[in-house]
Amino acid sequence: MESIRSYRKKIGIELQNLSTITAREAELEAQFILQFVLKETSTQLIIGRNKKISENDAGLIESIVKQRLLGTPLAYLFKEWDFYGRTYYINQQTLIPRQDTELMIDILIQNNKEDSSLKILDLGTGSGVIGLTLAHHFFNAQITLSDISSEAIKVAKINGGNSGLKNIQFVESNWFEKIPPGKFDVIVSNPPYIPKNDKHLKHPELLEQPQIALMSELGGLQAITDIVKNAKQYLNKAGLLMIEHGFDQAPTVKNIFTANTFNNVRQYQDINSRIRITSGVKI
Numbered sequence: 521m522e523s524i525r526s527y528r529k530k531i532g533i534e535l536q537n538l539s540t541i542t543a544r545e546a547e548l549e550a551q552f553i554l555q556f557v558l559k560e561t562s563t564q565l566i567i568g569r570n571k572k573i574s575e576n577d578a579g580l581i582e583s584i585v586k587q588r589l590l591g592t593p594l595a596y597l598f599k600e601w602d603f604y605g606r607t608y609y610i611n612q613q614t615l616i617p618r619q620d621t622e623l624m625i626d627i628l629i630q631n632n633k634e635d636s637s638l639k640i641l642d643l644g645t646g647s648g649v650i651g652l653t654l655a656h657h658f659f660n661a662q663i664t665l666s667d668i669s670s671e672a673i674k675v676a677k678i679n680g681g682n683s684g685l686k687n688i689q690f691v692e693s694n695w696f697e698k699i700p701p702g703k704f705d706v707i708v709s710n711p712p713y714i715p716k717n718d719k720h721l722k723h724p725e726l727l728e729q730p731q732i733a734l735m736s737e738l739g740g741l742q743a744i745t746d747i748v749k750n751a752k753q754y755l756n757k758a759g760l761l762m763i764e765h766g767f768d769q770a771p772t773v774k775n776i777f778t779a780n781t782f783n784n785v786r787q788y789q790d791i792n793s794r795i796r797i798t799s800g801v802k803i
């Protein structure tokens with residue numbers, strides 16, 4: 521039986537055979553696999569680094585590494601991924617939640633009181649991570665989570681059920697098509713925004729994710745344009761629309777907001793100083 525420390529090193533090296541990740545990412549993935557199988561935090565792994573790994577756990581680790589080396593992202597092997605400090609169920613019908621998207625949550629939390637009774641719509645909810653995180657934080661808010669994919673809605677409902685939250689409802693809808701009448705104070709969306717011919721779509725990690733969650737027509741801007749054009753009918757006066765987009769889309773997205781008479785258009789940078797979020801207020 522090998523120790524956690526030597527196993528961690530061994531799988532880190534094995535994972536470097538994946539051409540799609542860096543050596544540092546391989547080390548991190550080795551850590552995530554051990555955390556997942558041993559159900560320990562990163563600190564517990566360090567403290568217990570000399571503990572021996574049981575044969576059962578070693579078998580499970582080997583089988584995860586084997587599948588990972590075939591290209592399946594860890595999130596789909598674990599069937600769960602973390603977002604804003606909580607763990608969510610996910611499967612291949614849903615996008616793997618991205619850390620970049622947490623920026624939206626930060627902005628909304630910074631600008632609204634925790635007990636605000638906001639009505640919030642999360643368009644293109646996928647696994648539900650944005651809407652459910654907001655529902656946890658804004659406990660007096662009412663959150664509608666919507667997606668065109670019935671499979672994604674199933675996943676979001678599982679996460680909603682696991683959360684015990686009562687302030688949520690789910691709607692299967694092509695953007696606003698089936699959103700029940702009523703006005704929202706905030707509409708948030710992380711829509712598909714990668715252009716169809718973008719070379720990144722060929723990256724194995726993205727190939728495994730649902731294409732409907734990634735790609736959009738019109739050079740990646742169709743979904744954003746549709747949402748911005750129609751959002752005002754669903755927003756209260758002074759209601760906020762907030763959208764995530766690609767860093768190279770920032771000037772165009774700003775124009776789409778202003779062309780649709782949104783006021784107070786703001787753009788926000790991610791930790792790499794790239795503008796990834798645009799918001800505007802309904803006059």
Ligand SMILES: C[S@@+](CC[C@H](N)C(=O)[O-])C[C@H]1O[C@@H](n2cnc3c(N)ncnc32)[C@H](O)[C@@H]1O
Nearest residue numbers: 617644645646667668669694695710711712733
């Ligand atoms: C980039 S993913 C975002 C998922 C999730 N909100 C997140 O941030 O992890 C975009 C989501 O939009 C959904 N979507 C794509 N086209 C749509 C449409 N026409 N109407 C509603 N949802 C759509 C996809 O199914 C996918 O779940």
